[in-house]
Every structure is written in C-alpha cells, then in structure tokens.
Amino acid sequence: xxxxxxxxxxxxxxxxxxxxxxxxxxxxxxxxxxxxxxxxxxxxxxxxxxxxxxxxxxxxxxxxxxxxxxxxxxxxxxxxxxxxxxxxxxxxxxxxxxxxxxxxxxxxxxxxxxxxxxxxxxxxxxxxxxxxxxxxxxxxxxxxxxxxxxxxxxxxxxxxxxxxxxxxxxxxxxxxxxxxxxxxxxxxxxxxxxxxxxxxxxxxxxxxxxxxxxxxxxxxxxxxxxxxxxxxxxxxxxxxxxxxxxxxxxxxxxxxxxxxxxxxxxxxxxxxxxxxxxxxxxxxxxxxxxxxxxxxxxxxxxxxxxxxxxxxxxxxxxxxxxxxxxxxxxxxxxxxxxxxxxxxxxxxxxxxxxxxxxxxxxxxxxxxxxxxxxxxxxxxxxxxxxxxxxxxxxxxxxxxxxxxxxxxxxxxxxxxxxxxxxxxxxxxxxxxxxxxxxxxxxxxxxxxxxxxxxxxxxxxxxxxxxxxxxxxxxxxxxxxxxxxxxxxxxxxxxxxxxxxxxxxxxxxxxxxxxxxxxxxxxxxxxxxxxxxxxxxxxxxxxxxxxxxxxxxxxxxxxxxxxxxxxxxxxxxxxxxxxxxxxxxxxxxxxxxxxxxxxxxxxxxxxxxxxxxxxxxxxxxxxxxxxxxxxxxxxxxxxxxxxxxxx
Amino acid sequence: xxxxxxxxxxxxxxxxxxxxxxxxxxxxxxxxxxxxxxxxxxxxxxxxxxxxxxxxxxxxxxxxxxxxxxxxxxxxxxxxxxxxxxxxxxxxxxxxxxxxxxxxxxxxxxxxxxxxxxxxxxxxxxxxxxxxxxxxxxxxxxx
Amino acid sequence: xxxxxxxxxxxxxxxxxxxxxxxxxxxxxxxxxxxxxxxxxxxxxxxxxxxxxxxxxxxxxxxxxxxxxxxxxxxxxxxxxxxxxxxxxxxxxxxxxxxxxxxxxxxxxxxxxxxxxxxxxxxxxxxxxxxxxxxxxxxxxxxxxxxxxxxxxxxxxxxxxxxxxxxxxxxxxx
Numbered sequence: 030x031x032x033x034x035x036x037x038x039x040x041x042x043x044x045x046x047x048x049x050x051x052x053x054x055x056x057x058x059x060x061x062x063x064x065x066x067x068x069x070x071x072x073x074x075x076x077x078x079x080x081x082x083x084x085x086x087x088x089x090x091x092x093x094x095x096x097x098x099x100x101x102x103x104x105x106x107x108x109x110x111x112x113x114x115x116x117x118x119x120x121x122x123x124x125x126x127x128x129x130x131x132x133x134x135x136x137x138x139x140x141x142x143x144x145x146x147x148x149x150x151x152x153x154x155x156x157x158x159x160x161x162x163x164x165x166x167x168x169x170x171x172x173x174x175x176x177x178x179x180x181x182x183x184x185x186x187x188x189x190x191x192x193x194x195x196x197x198x199x200x201x202x203x204x205x206x207x208x209x210x211x212x213x214x215x216x217x218x219x220x221x222x223x224x225x226x227x228x229x230x231x232x233x234x235x236x237x238x239x240x241x242x243x244x245x246x247x248x249x250x251x252x253x254x255x256x257x258x259x260x261x262x263x264x265x266x267x268x269x270x271x272x273x274x275x276x277x278x279x280x281x282x283x284x285x286x287x288x289x290x291x292x293x294x295x296x297x298x299x300x301x302x303x304x305x306x307x308x309x310x311x312x313x314x315x316x317x318x319x320x321x322x323x324x325x326x327x328x329x330x331x332x333x334x335x336x337x338x339x340x341x342x343x344x345x346x347x348x349x350x351x352x353x354x355x356x357x358x359x360x361x362x363x364x365x366x367x368x369x370x371x372x373x374x375x376x377x378x379x380x381x382x383x384x385x386x387x388x389x390x391x392x393x394x395x396x397x398x399x400x401x402x403x404x405x406x407x408x409x410x411x412x413x414x415x416x417x418x419x420x421x422x423x424x425x426x427x428x429x430x431x432x433x434x435x436x437x438x439x440x441x442x443x444x445x446x447x448x449x450x451x452x453x454x455x456x457x458x459x460x461x462x463x464x465x466x467x468x469x470x471x472x473x474x475x476x477x478x479x480x481x482x483x484x485x486x487x488x489x490x491x492x493x494x495x496x497x498x499x500x501x502x503x504x505x506x507x508x509x510x511x512x513x514x515x516x517x518x519x520x521x522x523x524x525x526x527x528x529x530x531x532x533x534x535x536x537x538x539x540x541x542x543x544x545x546x547x548x549x550x551x552x553x554x555x556x557x558x559x560x561x562x563x564x565x566x567x568x569x570x571x572x573x574x575x576x577x578x579x580x581x582x583x584x585x586x587x588x589x590x591x592x593x594x595x596x597x598x599x600x601x602x603x604x605x606x607x608x609x610x611x612x613x614x615x616x617x618x619x620x621x622x623x624x625x626x627x628x629x630x631x632x633x634x635x636x637x638x639x640x641x642x643x644x645x646x647x648x649x650x651x652x653x654x655x656x657x658x659x660x661x662x663x664x665x666x667x668x669x670x671x672x673x674x675x
Numbered sequence: 676x677x678x679x680x681x682x683x684x685x686x687x688x689x690x691x692x693x694x695x696x697x698x699x700x701x702x703x704x705x706x707x708x709x710x711x712x713x714x715x716x717x718x719x720x721x722x723x724x725x726x727x728x729x730x731x732x733x734x735x736x737x738x739x740x741x742x743x744x745x746x747x748x749x750x751x752x753x754x755x756x757x758x759x760x761x762x763x764x765x766x767x768x769x770x771x772x773x774x775x776x777x778x779x780x781x782x783x784x785x786x787x788x789x790x791x792x793x794x795x796x797x798x799x800x801x802x803x804x805x806x807x808x809x810x811x812x813x814x815x816x817x818x
Numbered sequence: 819x820x821x822x823x824x825x826x827x828x829x830x831x832x833x834x835x836x837x838x839x840x841x842x843x844x845x846x847x848x849x850x851x852x853x854x855x856x857x858x859x860x861x862x863x864x865x866x867x868x869x870x871x872x873x874x875x876x877x878x879x880x881x882x883x884x885x886x887x888x889x890x891x892x893x894x895x896x897x898x899x900x901x902x903x904x905x906x907x908x909x910x911x912x913x914x915x916x917x918x919x920x921x922x923x924x925x926x927x928x929x930x931x932x933x934x935x936x937x938x939x940x941x942x943x944x945x946x947x948x949x950x951x952x953x954x955x956x957x958x959x960x961x962x963x964x965x966x967x968x969x970x971x972x973x974x975x976x977x978x979x980x981x982x983x984x985x986x987x988x989x990x991x992x
Contacts, residue, residue, distance in 0.1 A: 264734045271729060299807075306826060313830075326840035340841045348834055355827040362823050370811045373804055381804070385796040393789035399836070400776075400785045406839040409781050411848055413723050415731075415774025422789050548705070548712070725952035728846055738917065739952060742943050767950035769851040 032097050035085030036176035039126075042078035043166040049075050049159030053152035057224060068152035068159075069140050075162060076133035076140075083130035086175055087117050096182035099123055099175040105188035105605050107576035115199040116189040121323060121339075122175035124202065128319070129165045131203070131210045132158065139214060139239075146235060153221035161213055164346045172339045188576070188605035197257030201250060205277060208247025209315040212280055215240045215287065216312035219305045220354055223361045228305060233295040236308070238664040240291060244284045245660035251277050252653030263611035263626045265544075265641045267649060270419040272327040275398045276318030279391050283311045286387035289380045296442060297377055299368030303384070306358060313351045314391075320347060326402055372444040379437040379445075386430030393422050431485045431534070434527060435492035439499065457495050461487035472543055472644070482538030489531040493524050519666035526659025533652025539645035548628075552635040560642050562623065563587045569636070577601045579612070582627050582636065586616060598627045598638075622646050704745050711751050718760055719744060721774050731774065850950050850969040857884075857960045858948035865915050865937040866924050872912070872938040877960065881990045882910040883983075884958045885934070885974075886951050889915075889922040894955045897973035898926070901933035904979070909987065913937030916946045916954050959983065961990045 049071035056064025086099075090113045095101040103120040104113050118124040136158050143151055169175070192198075218236045222228045254277070259267040268274060287307040294304045321327055324340030371377040397414045404412055439453050465483035469475035500520075504512045547559050553568035567583035579601040586593045594616035601610045613626040621644045628637030706712055716733060722743075724735035732740050732747075743764070750760050764772045776782045852858075861873040885901065887894040904911060913934035915923040920939060927937070940946055949958065957970040968986055970978055 266734075269729075302823070309826075320837065324837075324841055325845070326837065326843070327845055337841050344834065344837055344841065347837075351830055352827065352834075355830055359823045359827055363820050367807055367811060367814075370808065373808065378800075378804060381800055382797065385800050386793070389789055389793040389796055392792050396785060396788055399833075400782075401845065402840045402843070403836055404781060405843050405845070406836050411769055411771040412776045412782065413771050413774050414776055414785065415721070415723070417721050417775035418785070422786065426789055426793055546716070725848060739943075742917075742947060746944075746947055766851060767947060768952065769848060769950075771848045 031085055031092075032089055032094065032176045032178065035082045035089075036174070038078045038082040038085065039166060039170060039176075042075050042082065043163065043170065045071055045075040045078060046159045046162040046166060050156050050163055053156040054224075057149070057153055057156075062148070065148050065152035068155040072136050072140050072155045072159060075159065076137045079126075079129050079133040079162070079166070083117075083126055083133075086123060086126060087114055090114055090117055093186070094182075095184070095186050096178050096180065097175070098177045098179045101179060101183050101186045103186070103189055105186040105576065107185075107605075108189055108194070109575050111196070111199055112189055112194050115202075116193075118202045118206075119189045119193050119198075122169070122173040125165065125169050125173050125323075126175050127202070128206060128210060129162060129169065131206045132162055132165065132213060134207075135211055135214055136162070139217075143235070150221055150225055150227065153224050154217045157217035157220045158213060161217075161350065164350065168339075168342050168346065172342050185605075188603065191577070191601070191603040191606060191608045191610045192261060194576075194603075195257060195261050197253055197261065201253040201257055203250075204246050204253055205250030208243050208245075208250050208284075209277070209280060209318065211239070211243025211246055212284060212308075212312040212315050215243065215308045216354070219308035220357065223305065223357050226361070228301045228365045230295055230298045233291050233298075233301075233304065234669065237288070237291050237295065238669040240284065240287055240308070240311075241660050241664040244281070244288060245657045245664070247277070247281050247284060248653055248660065249657045251281060252650050252657075255653075256650050259646070260613050260615055260624075263613050264639075265546075265613070265624050265626075265643060267540075267646070270397070270416045272398050273318070273322050275394050276314075276321050279394050279398075280311050280314040280318065282387050282391040282394070283307060283314055286384045286391075287311055289387075290384050293377045293380050294368075297369040297371055298366070299371070299377070300381065301365045301368065302358075302362040303381075305362060307384075307388075309351070309354045309358060313347075313354070314395075316343075316347055316350060319343060321398070327398070371442070374440070374445050374447055374450075376437060376440040376442045376445065379433055379440050383430055383433050383437065386426065386433070390423055390426045390430065393426055394419065397422070428481065428485065431489060431530075434530070435488045438496045438523065438527065439492060453495060453499065454492065457488065457491035460491050469542075472539075474543070476542065479538055479542040482534055482542070486531045486534040486538065489527055489534070493528050493531070496524060517666060517668075518662045519668060522659040522661070522663030522666070524659070525662060526656045529652045529655025529657075529659055531652070532648050532655055536645050536648030536650075536652055540643050540649070543644045544646075545642040547640045548637065549640065550631060550635050550637050555635075559640055561588060562593065564625075564640070566636075566638075572599065574601065576605070577603045577610075580627070580630075582614075582625075582638070584614075584625060586623060594623065596623070596625045598625050600627045617647060619647065620645060703741050704748065706748050706752065708752075711748055714751050714757070715744060715747055718747060718757055722761075722764065723772050723774055725768055725772065847971055848952060850966070850971075852950055852958075852966045853969060855966060856964050857958065857966045858945070860938075860945045860948065862914075862938040862940055862945060865913070865920060865939040866927075868920075868939070872936050874964070877912075878964060879962050880910060881962055881987060882912055882960055884912050884914055884949075884960065886914045886916045886940075886946060886949070886954045886956050888918040888954050889926045890918065891954045893973050895926070895930070897955050898930045898933070900974055900976065900979070902931040904974075905933055907984065909983075911935060914945060914949075915939050915941075916951060917941065917943040957983075959986055959990070 048067060052064045052067040052071070056062065086097075089097045089100050090104050091110070093100070093104070093106045093113075099120060099122045103123065104116045108116065116123075118127045136155065139155065139158065143154070146154070215236055218232065218239065222232045254274075255267045258269070259265060287304065290300060290304045290307055293300050320340065320343045324343060326340065397418050400414050401412055404410055435457065436450060436454065440450060461484055464487040465480050466475070468483055469479050500516065501509070501512050504515060545560055549557060549559065551557060551564070551566040553566055556563055556565040558564075563586070565585040565587070567585060570581045570583060572579040572581045579599040581597050581599045584596040584598070586596055596614040596616060598614040599612035601612055602608070603610065611626050613624055615625075616623040621642060624641040624643055626639050628639055630636055706715075719733035720731050722732040724730045724732050724737055724740045726737035726739050727735055730740070732743060747760055750763060755763070761773060770777060776785060778786050857874060859874045861871050861875075864870040864872050887897070901911065911934055913936070915937050917940065920941070923937070923939075927934075938945070949956075953972070955973055957974055958966050959968040961967050967990065968982065970983070974983065
C-alpha cells in the first residue's frame with residue numbers, strides 16, 4: 030500500500046512539475062503577469078510530493094518491506110538501521126529518486142530564501158528548475174521505478190554492497206548530490222537571466238551565494254568520498270582519477286572558476302557572457318557525470334548496472350537541457366554589454382587568467398576521462414588513461430594557476446603594477462623557497478616534485494599572510510581587533526579557502542613524497558620493527574558483527590617502549606553477499622597515519638600484513654574542510670543578504 | 676516478468692555464495708630481493724588489472740593479477756628493463772593494460788592537447804582584454 | 819550571430835555524438851593485439867593423458883579453434899552445450915584447460931560431453947598469459963599459417979557462431 034502511494038506521489042509530482050515549468054514561461058512569452066503567480070506554489074507542491082515519495086521509499090527500507098523489488102535488492106533485515114536508511118542511495122533507482130529529492134530541497138530553498146527577487150525573474154528561475162525536475166522524474170518513472178513490486182515477496186533482501194556499509198557512505202552521497210544538484214540553481218539563474226534579458230551586476234550578486242553553497246557541498250562531498258576510499262578500500266589510496274571521481278571533480282573545477290568569474294562580473298559588470306557560459310558548464314558537467322555513471326560507457330568502480338535505454342534517455346535529456354541552454358546562449362549572449370574598464374594588469378585580469386587555467390585543467394580531466402571512449406568510437410583501439418596521465422598533465426597545468434593564486438589577492442582591483450606586486454611579494458617568495466628546501470631537509474629526501482609542491486603551498490600561505498598584513502596596514506587607525514572587524518566575511522572566506530588549498534597541497538605532497546609501504550608476514554606473538562615503530566602481533570580474535578563475521582588482528586604499536594596505538598584490522602565475511610572485505614585500522618595524528626590492513630592467512634601459519642606510513646595525509650581532508658568553511662563564510666557575507674540588494 | 680523476479684533473486688542469492696569465475700589457487704611468490712619487489716610495485720601501480728578493471732595490478736587480488744605479478748617478478752629477475760616488462764604485457768593485452776597511455780599519433784591530442792589549449796586560452800584572453808580596453812576607450816571619447 | 823557564441827554548441831554536439839556511439843560499445847572488452855600475429859607456440863600435456871603432449875607445431879597447415887575453459891568458470895558451462903552442438907559442424911575445436919584441477923576438468927567433460935579433439939592442460943596458466951587470456955572462456959581461430967585471425971571474448975553465442983565464426987572458417991579453409 031505505502032509504496033504505491035509513493036509511486037502515485039511521484040506521478041503527481043510530474044504533473045505539477047510540468048505546470049511549474051510551463052506556466053511561468055508561458056507568462057514570460059505572453060507577458061501575462063498572472064501566470065507568474067503559479068511558480069512558487071507549484072514549486073512547493075512539487076517539491077513536497079517528491080520529498081514525500083522519497084520518504085515513503087525510505088520507510089520501506091526502515092520497515093524491511095521486501096515486496097519492493099529495489100529494497101529486496103539493496104537491503105537486508107540484518108543490516109543496521111543507519112545503513113538501511115542510507116541503502117536507499119545504494120543502487121541506481123533509489124539514488125535517482127534521491128537526486129530529484131535533493132533538487133526538491135534546493136527548489137524549496139529558492140522559494141524561501143529568494144523571496145525578494147523580482148517576481149518575473151524568480152518565476153523563470155523556478156520554471157527552469159521545474160523543467161529539470163520533469164526530465165528526471167520521467168526518467169525515474171519510465172526507466173528506473175524504485176517502487177516496483179515483486180510477488181511473492183522474498184523472505185529477506187540481498188543486502189547492501191558491504192563496501193557501502195560505512196558511516197562515510199551515509200553522508201558522502203547527500204553532500205555530493207547537494208553539490209552536484211546545487212549547480213542547477215546557478216544554471217537556472219543563468220537561463221532565467223538569458224530569458225529575461227537581465228544579465229547584470231545584480232544577477233551576479235544574486236547568483237554568488239547559491240553558487241558558493243553548491244560548491245561548499247561539493248567540496249565536502251568529494252572530500253568525504255575520498256576519505257571513505259582511503260580507509261575502506263584497504264590500500265590507503267585517496268584519489269584514483271577514476272571516471273566517476275572525475276565526474277564529480279569536473280563540476281567542482283568549473284564551479285571554482287565560476288565563483289572567481291562571478292567576482293569580476295559583480296565588480297565590473299564585465300565578462301557576463303563568459304560567466305553565464307560557466308554557469309551552464311558547471312551544471313552540464315554534473316549532468317554529464319550522471320550520464321557517465323549510469324550509462325556504463327566507461328569502466329568505473331562506481332558504475333551502476335548498465336542498461337542502454339537508461340543511457341539513451343539521459344543522453345536525450347542532456348541534448349534537450351544543455352543543447353537548449355547553449356542555443357539560448359548563442360542567441361542572447363552576443364547582445365550583453367562590455368561593462369566597466371580595468372587594466373591589463375589588475376585583479377580582474379588575474380582572476381580571468383585563473384579562469385583560463387581552471388577551464389583548461391577541467392578540459393584535461395574531461396579529455397583524459399573520455400579519451401578511451403573517443404578512441405574506441407573511432408575504432409582506433411583500446412587504451413586506459415589513469416593516474417600517471419592526470420598526475421602529469423593536470424598537475425602541470427595547475428601549477429601556474431596556483432602561482433597566480435598567490436598574486437591575485439595582493440593585486441589591486443582595476444589597476445595594479447608588476448613592479449609593485451613584485452616588491453610586495455618578494456618576501457613571500459623568499460620565505461616559500463626557503464621553507465620548501467628546509468622541510469625536505471628535515472624529512473630526509475628532496476625531489477623536484479616535492480620541492481614544487483611545497484613551494485606552491487608555502488607560496489599561497491605566505492601570500493595569504495601578506496594580504497592580511499597589507500589590509501591591516503591600509504587601515505590608518507584603530508586597535509588590531511577593530512581593524513580585523515573591518516575585514517568582512519567574504520574576504521575572510523576567500524583567505525581561508527586559499528589557505529585550505531595550501532594545506533591540501535602540503536598533504537598531497539608529503540604523502541606522495543614520503544609515504545612508506547611495507548609488506549610483511551607475522552606470526553602470532555611476534556614483534557617486528559617497522560620504520561622505527563615496534564609492531565607486536567597478538568593474534569587474531571573472532572568477531573561477530575550485526576551482519577558479518579570477522580577475524581580481527583591485534584597489533585600493539587609502540588615507539589621506544591611507549592605505546593602508540595592498538596590497531597585492529599579486520600577481514601570480514603558478509604554471508605548474504607558472500608563478500609570478503611578488508612577493514613583497515615588506522616592510527617591518526619596530525620603529522621602521520623599508521624595504516625595497517627590484513628592480507629591472507631598463510632598456509633604455513635601467520636598472516637601477510639600491509640603497513641603504510643602516510644605523513645600528513647589528514648591534511649588533505651583538513652584542507653578541504655577549510656576550503657568548505659571559507660565558502661560558508663563567503664556566502665554568509667551581508668553583501669548577499671537579499672533584503673536590501675534587489 | 677514480475678513473477679520471474681523472485682526466482683531470479685533466489686538464483687542470484689545462490690550464485691553469490693559461490694565464487695565462480697575465479698580459480699581457487701594463486702599465490703604471490705614474493706621475491707626475497709626487496710629491489711625486485713620495489714620495482715614490481717613501481718611497475719604494477721601503473722598497470723591495469725584486466726579482471727577487475729578498476730584496480731591496478733598492485734592492488735588486485737584476482738588470480739590473474741597474482742599470476743601476472745609472478746610473471747613480472749620472473750622478468751625482473753631475468754634482468755629485463757621496465758620498458759621490456761611493459762612491452763611484454765602490451766604485446767599480450769594491448770595498450771589497455773597500462774594506465775600510462777603511450778605517446779603516439781593516436782594519443783598526441785591527449786598528451787599535448789591540454790597544453791595547447793592553455794596557450795590558446797591565454798592568448799585569446801590577452802586579445803580579448805586588449806580589444807575590450809580599446810572599445811571602452813573609444814566609447815569614452817564618444818560620450 | 820557571432821561564431822564564438824555558437825562554438826560551445828558545436829563542441830557539445832560533437833561530444834554527444836561520441837557519447838551516443840559509446841552507448842553501443844563495451845568498455846570492458848579488450849581486443850587482442852595478437853590478431854594478425856602468429857599464435858604463440860606451446861607444448862602442453864594432454865588433459866587426461868599427461869604422457870602425451872599437444873603442440874602447436876602439429877597444427878601447421880590446418881585451420882583450428884582453441885577454446886580456453888575451466889571447470890570453475892560458470893560462463894564456460896553455459897557455453898559448453900553449444901560447443902557440443904558444434905561437433906555437428908565438424909569444426910576442428912581444441913581445448914585449453916586453464917588453471918584447472920585435472921580431475922575437475924575431466925569430470926565436466928564426462929558429465930557434459932567432450933566437444934574437443936584434444937584438450938591441452940595449462941595448469942599454471944602460463945599459456946593463457948601468452949595468449950592474453952583475461953577471462954575464460956575465450957576462443958581463438960588460427961589459420962593454416964599459424965596466424966590468429968579472430969578472438970571471441972566470452973562465451974560463443976549462436977549469433978557469433980553463425981555470423982562470425984562459421985563464415986571465417988569457410989573463408990580460411992578455401
């Protein structure tokens with residue numbers, strides 16, 4: 030009964046979404062203001078229906094209703110409640126419904142927080158979001174219905190993939206989807222502005238907090254996914270340049286470019302066509318990611334079961350949404366004005382140069398991700414493009430961008446001079462070169478890669494401090510505290526995000542440069558010295574989890590007689606899926622992780638064990654969190670409170 | 676169709692408890708020389724496991740991956756260079772086996788395209804900015 | 819309308835073309851670089867009779883099929899009845915038991931019928947590596963000069979038999 034209500038709610042949501050999409054646009058073309066009044070109520074009803082539908086499906090997971098085919102395939106009555114509720118996004122159908130539910134959350138947010146936008150503009154905005162919702166609800170209803178029933182219902186479900194039975198997987202998809210789907214708001218703003226012919230400074234100001242919000246979610250979502258991979262996949266990697274990881278990274282890169290170009294558009298009313306194009310690109314890449322994950326055109330860890338009809342449907346949807354947006358762009362963008370003047374050397378120009386770099390970097394990721402497909406489609410063979418390619422090409426393109434990141438915040442708006450910049454930054458440069466040589470000296474090994482990585486990180490950090498110093502000096506009087514108060518959240522947020530990136534780069538460089546891996550075999554009771562630490566293996570304990578059984582290794586780690594940690598890596602058997610999983614155990618501290626995973630039990634007795642030392646690895650995610658916090662600070666700046674600005 | 680589903684589920688449940696398509700025996704014959712293991716590691720993280728195609732040869736537990744690792748150990752011990760080891764695998768499995776695509780006519784766009792794009796992008800930005808400055812300057816004189 | 823504003827649209831449609839084509843390709847299938855090259859030579863004990871050996875050298879001058887299989891492989895069992903049916907076509911089918919326990923492999927032949935003229939035993943899988951086997955069953959067609967002309971990845975299906983294998987054998991035999 031309940032699942033049928035969920036299904037009907039979704040059908041009803043489709044009907045309402047069509048009205049939400051069509052009526053306001055009809056109003057726009059016929060200049061009939063009355064039709065605009067439909068936008069907000071329809072958007073709210075549609076969103077609530079979708080959310081209701083989602084909650085009903087999740088209730089089926091809660092209630093172990095295995096008469097729902099989707100529940101029977103992705104859950105199990107022994108699965109702990111938290112994972113059961115999260116199992117809803119553990120498969121294709123449910124995660125699509127989740128996608129639309131997140132779109133509904135954003136739609137509701139727009140109806141509540143963008144109340145002060147002009148009616149005409151807000152209606153077009155909601156109409157665009159409604160049309161996106163129409164496409165996805167149709168996709169769910171026609172190709173991927175999560176409410177499909179089976180009769181008779183099986184006694185129990187096939188269980189959630191054990192890899193996904195992890196707290197990280199409970200929170201990673203919601204954040205990631207909030208980010209992905211959040212770019213639909215920026216997209217809708219862009220389309221509404223093109224339709225309405227109001228590409229101007231106010232448009233840029235309205236878009237900025239929404240874009241930043243989506244970017245914050247995406248940043249945190251990607252970081253959480255990466256951290257999950259780090260401890261769950263058992264080999265200590267945190268990024269593999271897998272097709273699906275790239276699919277989430279590309280919108281992030283373009284979103285980052287968009288945040289910076291919006292700054293230029295808001296300040297100088299300039300490069301509006303470019304900014305609009307980036308808004309379209311960010312969401313287009315989100316959609317492309319959805320296509321890549323769900324069509325099976327690329328091999329990937331995350332790919333869902335393939336079904337050509339699904340792929341075809343999404344591709345068609347892509348053509349309509351992106352193609353339509355780009356046609357509108359081609360028609361309307363040429364008529365936007367030039368905006369105000371700024372010099373060839375200015376913060377504006379530097380921001381735009383950063384845009385070229387980020388755009389190219391995205392291009393390299395896209396090219397690398399799709400190249401195997403292109404070559405195959407042209408019948409030129411099969412190749413794999415993996416980490417060695419991206420580590421070379423992507424990083425090489427980003428280095429000049431990160432150098433500019435140190436210069437940009439120092440440069441004046443409108444007009445800056447090279448000699449002035451050089452004199453302001455000479456100390457930052459000197460300090461970063463010295464530090465980048467000093468740190469490897471302490472760590473015991475220097476390589477060009479390590480030097481460049483650390484140089485970039487310290488360069489950005491010292492530039493952040495130079496910015497603060499300059500800003501403080503520019504205020505003639507007052508105590509330090511009073512001076513700091515004048516900074517404004519947007520400015521602090523920018524500095525924090527930049528600092529976060531530097532922290533991230535330190536993490537990456539230190540791990541890449543200095544990580545150690547040891548494959549060893551140990552007998553119970555044995556002690557081995559690895560990398561200066563004593564590892565005492567106290568044997569294996571049998572463990573029984575809620576839905577698995579495990580063998581748990583007991584390792585006492587100590588250094589110079591002082592205990593450091595008790596590490597308990599596991600080898601788990603999930604009987605429902607017959608899957609064996611390796612659970613790593615990690616001792617975390619700010620400057621190093623000790624990571625241990627159980628290999629195989631050896632015939633001659635004992636176990637094969639893999640131990641990693643990963644210096645500064647936590648800084649990778651710490652950096653992402655700082656970037657996210659920077660974004661939150663920026664978007665809550667009073668400048669963007671709509672009340673007084675519209 | 677609907678009526679078939681429970682049967683399919685039962686079959687799937689049954690199948691999943693058995694590990695089909697995997698031979699039961701394969702063991703890494705770890706070399707006594709750390710130098711061999713280090714080179715194996717360096718090589719195998721850039722090679723693709725053909726069975727579970729998203730793992731590297733270094734991380735995969737698939738029996739074929741273990742066999743291939745053992746094969747690479749033999750080749751290294753026989754004094755082959757890294758290039759020769761990769762060539763050995765490429766001859767059997769094609770370029771698909773390496774995560775580092777070879778640089779040739781087919782992949783020229785892949786390897787050099789992004790740098791070309793960066794240069795073109797920067798030049799375009801320069802031109803656009805200059806043109807824009809000129810237009811704005813002439814606007815000013817007009818008004 | 820200026821060209822530069824249409825450029826994104828053009829690029830997008832090129833991309834869509836490739837993505838559309840991609841829907842009908844299998845990214846997991848790895849074409850063999852050995853096609854058109856001499857079949858790797860090997861000599862291996864005959865399954866069920868280790869005192870005898872099978873050698874590729876003996877096959878010179880004939881067109882033949884080498885089917886890699888194993889008792890632990892579910893897809894091979896699916897394929898097996900078709901192979902037995904192929905006996906009617908008088909196809910020179912040779913087997914390669916890949917990484918199998920001899921007794922298990924023999925049991926399959928006993929229970930499901932033996933479609934092979936001879937099965938060579940590749941117990942440690944080294945012949946498989948030379949042939950670039952990455953997932954049994956895989957089937958190679960080798961011509962009179964000892965050149966690999968075709969590789970079927972995965973089970974032979976009635977369609978692939980009718981559309982590819984039989985026509986090719988006819989052509990090679992002529």
